[in-house]
Amino acid sequence: MMRWWGWGEESHPPALPPHALDRLRHELGLAPGARGERVDLDAVRLPDSALGEGARAALDRAAGAGWVRDDRESRIRHAAGRGLPDLLRLRRGEADPAPDAVVSPGGDAELRAVLEACAEHRVAVVPFGGGTSVVGGVEPLRGGCEAVIALDLARLDKVDVDGRSLLATAGAGVRLPELEARLAHAGVTLGHFPQSFEYATVGGCVATRSAGQASTGYGRIDELVRGVRLAAPAGDLAPPALPASAAGPDLRELVVGSEGALGVISEATLTVRPAPAVRRYEGVVFASFAEGAEALRACAQRDAAPDVARLSDEDETRLTLALAGETRATRAMGLYLRARGIRGGCLAIVGWEGAGHHVRRRRARSLAVLRHAGAVPLGAAPGRAWARARFEGPYLRDDLLDHGVLVETLETAHRWSRLDDLYRNVAGALRAALRA
Amino acid sequence: MMRWWGWGEESHPPALPPHALDRLRHELGLAPGARGERVDLDAVRLPDSALGEGARAALDRAAGAGWVRDDRESRIRHAAGRGLPDLLRLRRGEADPAPDAVVSPGGDAELRAVLEACAEHRVAVVPFGGGTSVVGGVEPLRGGCEAVIALDLARLDKVDVDGRSLLATAGAGVRLPELEARLAHAGVTLGHFPQSFEYATVGGCVATRSAGQASTGYGRIDELVRGVRLAAPAGDLAPPALPASAAGPDLRELVVGSEGALGVISEATLTVRPAPAVRRYEGVVFASFAEGAEALRACAQRDAAPDVARLSDEDETRLTLALAGETRATRAMGLYLRARGIRGGCLAIVGWEGAGHHVRRRRARSLAVLRHAGAVPLGAAPGRAWARARFEGPYLRDDLLDHGVLVETLETAHRWSRLDDLYRNVAGALRAALRA
Numbered sequence: 001m002m003r004w005w006g007w008g009e010e011s012h013p014p015a016l017p018p019h020a021l022d023r024l025r026h027e028l029g030l031a032p033g034a035r036g037e038r039v040d041l042d043a044v045r046l047p048d049s050a051l052g053e054g055a056r057a058a059l060d061r062a063a064g065a066g067w068v069r070d071d072r073e074s075r076i077r078h079a080a081g082r083g084l085p086d087l088l089r090l091r092r093g094e095a096d097p098a099p100d101a102v103v104s105p106g107g108d109a110e111l112r113a114v115l116e117a118c119a120e121h122r123v124a125v126v127p128f129g130g131g132t133s134v135v136g137g138v139e140p141l142r143g144g145c146e147a148v149i150a151l152d153l154a155r156l157d158k159v160d161v162d163g164r165s166l167l168a169t170a171g172a173g174v175r176l177p178e179l180e181a182r183l184a185h186a187g188v189t190l191g192h193f194p195q196s197f198e199y200a201t202v203g204g205c206v207a208t209r210s211a212g213q214a215s216t217g218y219g220r221i222d223e224l225v226r227g228v229r230l231a232a233p234a235g236d237l238a239p240p241a242l243p244a245s246a247a248g249p250d251l252r253e254l255v256v257g258s259e260g261a262l263g264v265i266s267e268a269t270l271t272v273r274p275a276p277a278v279r280r281y282e283g284v285v286f287a288s289f290a291e292g293a294e295a296l297r298a299c300a301q302r303d304a305a306p307d308v309a310r311l312s313d314e315d316e317t318r319l320t321l322a323l324a325g326e327t328r329a330t331r332a333m334g335l336y337l338r339a340r341g342i343r344g345g346c347l348a349i350v351g352w353e354g355a356g357h358h359v360r361r362r363r364a365r366s367l368a369v370l371r372h373a374g375a376v377p378l379g380a381a382p383g384r385a386w387a388r389a390r391f392e393g394p395y396l397r398d399d400l401l402d403h404g405v406l407v408e409t410l411e412t413a414h415r416w417s418r419l420d421d422l423y424r425n426v427a428g429a430l431r432a433a434l435r436a
Numbered sequence: 437m438m439r440w441w442g443w444g445e446e447s448h449p450p451a452l453p454p455h456a457l458d459r460l461r462h463e464l465g466l467a468p469g470a471r472g473e474r475v476d477l478d479a480v481r482l483p484d485s486a487l488g489e490g491a492r493a494a495l496d497r498a499a500g501a502g503w504v505r506d507d508r509e510s511r512i513r514h515a516a517g518r519g520l521p522d523l524l525r526l527r528r529g530e531a532d533p534a535p536d537a538v539v540s541p542g543g544d545a546e547l548r549a550v551l552e553a554c555a556e557h558r559v560a561v562v563p564f565g566g567g568t569s570v571v572g573g574v575e576p577l578r579g580g581c582e583a584v585i586a587l588d589l590a591r592l593d594k595v596d597v598d599g600r601s602l603l604a605t606a607g608a609g610v611r612l613p614e615l616e617a618r619l620a621h622a623g624v625t626l627g628h629f630p631q632s633f634e635y636a637t638v639g640g641c642v643a644t645r646s647a648g649q650a651s652t653g654y655g656r657i658d659e660l661v662r663g664v665r666l667a668a669p670a671g672d673l674a675p676p677a678l679p680a681s682a683a684g685p686d687l688r689e690l691v692v693g694s695e696g697a698l699g700v701i702s703e704a705t706l707t708v709r710p711a712p713a714v715r716r717y718e719g720v721v722f723a724s725f726a727e728g729a730e731a732l733r734a735c736a737q738r739d740a741a742p743d744v745a746r747l748s749d750e751d752e753t754r755l756t757l758a759l760a761g762e763t764r765a766t767r768a769m770g771l772y773l774r775a776r777g778i779r780g781g782c783l784a785i786v787g788w789e790g791a792g793h794h795v796r797r798r799r800a801r802s803l804a805v806l807r808h809a810g811a812v813p814l815g816a817a818p819g820r821a822w823a824r825a826r827f828e829g830p831y832l833r834d835d836l837l838d839h840g841v842l843v844e845t846l847e848t849a850h851r852w853s854r855l856d857d858l859y860r861n862v863a864g865a866l867r868a869a870l871r872a
Contacts, residue, residue, distance in 0.1 A: 165851035166737055209682040220680060226851075243849045244656060246645040246693060253689030257682060274737075301602055301710070303794065358739065413679045415601035415662075 002131070002199060004041060004077050005090045006401075007394035015395035016403075020323040024405065027322075034404035039093035044076055050147045051100040055121035059149070062113035063103050067155075070101040078102050078150035079140060081133035082196070082394065084408050087401060099126065099140040099150035106155045111231050111266055114151065119233055124148040127260040129201035130175060134409075137208060137259045153203055156266055161186040167226060167241060169269040172203025188272040191218030191307075191353070195393050195409075203265045209257035211411070213390060216300075217307025217353065222256045224271045230255045232263030241269035278359045281308060281351035283382025284367075284375040285333050289313040290420060292346045295373030297416050304369040306362070308351030310386075313423070314344035321347075324385055333378055348375070349386045438567070438635060440477060440513050441526045442837075443830035451831035452839075456759045460841065463758075470840035475529035480512055486583045487536040491557035495585070498549035499539050503591075506537040514538050514586035515576060517569035518632070518830065520844050523837060535562065535576040535586035542591045547667050547702055550587065555669055560584040563696040565637035566611060570845075573644060573695045589639055592702055597622040603662060603677060605705040608639025624708040627654030627743075627789070631829050631845075639701045645693035647847070649826060652736075653743025653789065658692045660707045666691045668699030677705035714795045717744060717787035719818025720803075720811040721769055725749040726856060728782045731809030733852050740805045742798070744787030746822075749859070750780035757783075760821055769814055784811070785822045 003010060024030060049070045051059075059068045069075075079098035080086035100123075105111040118125050124145040128138050142148040156171035159182045166188065170179055176190070176197050183189055193212040194200055200210070206228060211220040218224070227241025239252045255265060286292035292311040299305045312320060321330045337345040350366060352359045367377065397407050414422045439446060460466060485506045487495075495504045505511075515534035516522035536559075541547040554561050560581040564574050578584040592607035595618045602624065606615055612626070612633050619625055629648040630636055636646070642664060647656040654660070663677025675688045691701060722728035728747040735741045748756060757766045773781040786802060788795045803813065833843050850858045 162851065162853050164733075164853040167851055209684075209686075211680070211682065222680070222686065241851065243851065244647070244658070245849065246647065246847065248645075248695065249691070249693045249698075250645075250658065250689040253686040255685070257685045259684065262685075297600075303790075354739075411682065413681065415598065415603055415677065415679065417598050417600040 002077075003398075004073070005038060006087060006398040007082060008198070008398075012395060014399055015389075015392045016399035017323070017325065019325055021403065023322045024400075024403075028405065030403065030405065036091065036401040036404045038091040038402070041073070041076070044090075044093045044095045046072060046076060046079075046095040046098055049075070049100040050142075051123070051149070052121065052146065055117070055123050055147060056101070058117035058121055059101065059103055059114060059123075062117040063105050063110050067104045067106065067110075068101050069104075074102045075099055075150075078128055078131065078138070078152065081131060081136065081138045083134035083136065084397075084406065085136075086134075087398070091401065097140045097142065097148070100147040102128075102150045102152050104152040104155050108229075108231070108236075108266060111151075111156075111264060112236075114149075115231060115233060115264070118149065122146045125151050125264070127151045127153060127172075127203070127207070127264045129153050129173060129204035129207070130196065130199040132196040132199050132204065133208065133259075135208070135259070151264060153201065153264070153266070156203070158267075159183070161188060161272070163188065166272050166274075167269055168272045169227070169241070169267060170202045172201060172206075172264075172266050172268070174202045176200050176202070176205070183272060184275055187275050189275045190224065190270055190272050192221060192224065193390070195391060197391050202268055202270070206256055206265050206268045207259050213310070214307045214351070214353065216305050216309045218273065219271070221270075222253070225252060225256055225268055226271060227269035228252050228255045228265060229267040230258075230263040231266050237263070274355070276353035276355070276359075278356050279351065279353045279387075280359055280363060280380070281349055281383030281387050282380050283333075283378035283386075284348050284350060284370055285336065285378055286311075286346045286348065286374055286376075287340065287342050288344075289346050289423065291374045292348055293416075293419055293423075295370050295375055296348070298373050299366055299369050302369055304362075304365045306350040306366045307353050308349060310350075311348040312346055313427075314346055317345060317347040327381065327385070333382075336376055347378075347382065349383055351383060351387075438513075439834075440509070441474060442523060442834040443518060444634070444834075448831055450835055451825075451828045452835035453759070453761065455761055457839065459758045460836075460839075464841065466839065466841065472527065472837040472840045474527040474838070477509070477512070480526075480529045480531045482508060482512060482515075482531040482534055485511070485536040486578075487559070487585070488557065488582065491553070491559050491583060492537070494553035494557055495537065495539055495550060495559075498553040499541050499546050503540045503542065503546075504537050505540075510538045511535055511586075514564055514567065514574070514588065517567060517572065517574045519570035519572065520833075520842065521572075522570075523834070527837065533576045533578065533584070536583040538564075538586045538588050540588040540591050544665075544667070544672075544702060547587075547592075547700060548672075550585075551667060551669060551700070554585065558582045561587050561700070563587045563589060563608075563639070563643070563700045565589050565609060565640035565643070566632065566635040568632040568635050568640065569644065569695075571644070571695070587700060589637065589700070589702070592639070594703075595619070597624060597708070599624065602708050602710075603705055604708045605663070605677070605703060606638045608637060608642075608700075608702050608704070610638045612636050612638070612641070619708060620711055623711050625711045626660065626706055626708050628657060628660065629826070631827060633827050638704055638706070642692055642701050642704045643695050649746070650743045650787070650789065652741050652745045654709065655707070657706075658689070661688060661692055661704055662707060663705035664688050664691045664701060665703040666694075666699040667702050673699070710791070712789035712791070712795075714792050715787065715789045715823075716795055716799060716816070717785055717819030717823050718816050719769075719814035719822075720784050720786060720806055721772065721814055722747075722782045722784065722810055722812075723776065723778050724780075725782050725859065727810045728784055729852075729855055729859075731806050731811055732784070734809050735802055735805050738805055740798075740801045742786040742802045743789050744785060746786075747784040748782055749863075750782055753781060753783040763817065763821070769818075772812055783814075783818065785819055787819060787823075 075098045076095045079095040128150040153173035156173040160169045205221045230237040511534045512531045515531040564586040589609035592609040594607045596605045641657045666673040
């Protein structure tokens with residue numbers, strides 16, 4: 001079970017190695033004793049549940065005995081997502097607002113009954129999957145209602161695979177690792193690996209229009225969703241899982257990204273692929289961010305894109321290497337860059353997944369384009385290091401918060417011709433804001 | 437200018453060769469003198485224009501002098517699309533309903549002014565691009581309004597190319613051949629070739645969510661649209677041309693396929709690709725439709741799909757060969773099928789477009805998968821024959837109507853595991869209905 005105040009299981013080892021902490025102290029001028037606030041669970045301020053007796057009884061009937069919880073810990077655990085403001089709020093001990101109860105329907109009929117009970121008793125409903133939203137998607141806001149529940153979707157956990165069509169239908173509450181395990185039995189994969197992979201659910205990915213680390217190859221979730229079922233207050237919307245339709249606007253695209261605001265996503269049908277026999281991740285280095293971006297553009301526009309393509313700028317490269325410590329790969333990269341007279345340099349991780357011959361062919365093609373555009377290959381060591389730590393970001397964030405250091409992530413997208421402008425303007429605005 | 441009663445220019449030669457007509461007469465039991473009705477333009481019944489003086493004056497002001505037409509021919513030319521019911525209606529001489537006027541705004545400001553004038557004077561607006569709709573999309577329905585105009589978008593004809601991002605922004609009224617000619621100057625292509633290519637417009641493709649003959653490779657229009665501008669009665673909706681966004685539902689997908697019902701699509705930004713140096717189309721033959729479908733499934737699911745992939749069933753194959761007459765390719769196919777003891781057989785056209793080495797590599801991969809699945813290659817002759825006639829369907833339909841023969845097209849999509857059922861049920865229902 002995830003820590004109530006942060007990411008991951010209690011037993012997870014620290015993500016921040018001691019040498020990296022020293023380096024950060026030096027770089028940020030952090031006082032050695034600086035600590036981020038974090039209260040104990042007992043000290044969390046939680047308002048009394050506002051759920052009336054009538055509403056409570058109706059929810060008990062709708063969801064079944066035992067599936068309506070209003071104990072202190074359940075409510076605190078469903079009070080916030082995992083964005084930076086959520087973490088700061090929880091660590092301070094603020095569980096206000098919190099849901100007045102946590103309700104867990106076991107199927108579509110119970111879900112419909114819960115929605116009707118909530119409509120009748122003027123109770124707001126906030127769908128809750130993995131609870132990893134970073135945009136306030138699970139904020140238990142009451143609006144004009146008498147009370148608010150977190151609708152925990154964990155029991156919507158069916159998975160069906162149509163191997164012939166390469167389609168999988170999964171309940172909204174299925175977590176991605178569980179989904180991948182069950183897909184693996186059928187020899188397929190969704191290939192969707194957001195940073196939140198360990199806790200994110202199918203419904204959450206669809207509701208947040210998520211992208212993952214291999215989405216260059218497998219496609220973003222909006223490119224993978226074929227069918228979806230939305231339980232809305234006025235009824236169900238369930239566009240069928242067809243490959244395409246020209247019969248009017250695509251209503252699936254209203255549901256994808258709706259963040260729980262239009263109804264409860266209870267199920268999705270997703271494109272899957274044969275499970276890859278080989279996963280190969282490597283590092284390459286560029287003289288500059290602009291050179292790296294041009295190289296990736298060439299790949300993308302010449303049908304040579306790797307499945308994983310992640311380019312760091314000079315600052316992120318420096319930080320990544322500092323956190324990694326001295327390894328053969330970082331030494332090789334340092335030597336190479338010095339030999340070329342480059343200060344800084346930009347690391348990129350590129351990766352291919354699939355059948356062995358397929359990976360060999362596509363890797364050769366990508367590397368030819370990348371090399372032509374200036375990339376110097378660093379081999380598989382940086383790729384292995386990246387793969388080991390690919391889901392460590394949120395753990396690292398907690399460790400840094402413990403030391404009083406804030407970290408935050410932004411995601412955006414723009415056309416290639418505007419990438420330079422975007423990068424310079426956003427980085428400039430961030431630096432200016434942090435200096436102020 | 438397109439024939440008012442059918443497809444293409446007056447000067448277009450007949451699409452139905454004499455030997456094919458004989459064959460059809462034999463096959464369908466058609467009487468030698470059977471003729472489809474077709475009246476002269478003078479004999480068309482057209483109601484008087486219901487546009488009031490105030491509305492007319494307001495539209496003149498909004499669109500500019502000379503851009504509001506209510507002459508007989510303009511109204512008849514905008515009275516119907518090009519579906520079978522449209523053609524039968526026009527050939528019978530029925531131009532009722534017809535638009536009360538045809539208005540041609542020259543840009544976004546005029547378009548907005550026209551919409552406001554129409555709202556003020558209770559005039560219904562039907563956007564009109566190439567006029568090739570087959571689903572009643574340009575039917576001049578007045579609804580509860582006093583009058584109805586056809587909003588001819590031909591003057592919205594700008595084209596801008598962002599070669600670095602491989603994006604093109606085009607006015608709704610640009611016809612696809614004109615678009616491709618202008619894209620070719622920039623070394624790129626949209627690669628969108630619906631059967632209606634010669635007359636279809638950018639706005640029409642977006643409004644109808646069209647797919648084209650090479651959409652297996654280039655993607656359907658909904659996969660190519662990045663940005664779109666909709667002039668709606670309540671204001672403009674113009675989601676920017678970003679590669680992706682996770683900030684809520686994708687409103688572009690409401691506009692794509694909206695058939696002019698939500699507003700006027702005035703512009704679209706579309707993904708383009710480098711113009712192909714090589715286009716290679718070939719024929720292959722399968723023992724059965726099921727074998728062919730399985731072969732194409734294998735291609736699609738193993739990253740080996742051709743850009744063009746068109747499988748005919750036994751009946752369509754027989755008809756195609758009959759219309760083509762005796763050629764080296766049809767003789768070769770006949771010999772091969774007889775040698776394998778196959779009656780019938782199914783022809784598929786497969787094609788690849790791109791740089792020379794790219795086409796060679798992808799063709800080899802597709803053909804390996806197809807052969808493994810039972811395909812026998814027939815070489816380039818059937819591909820050339822298909823390419824010559826790829827936009828001839830609507831001409832052929834007119835010629836057949838002249839002889840009293842109706843033809844109609846259906847499009848649909850389903851998951852691979854349901855394809856057999858779909859095919860058998862639809863074909864069975866059609867045969868039963870035609871026999872009745």
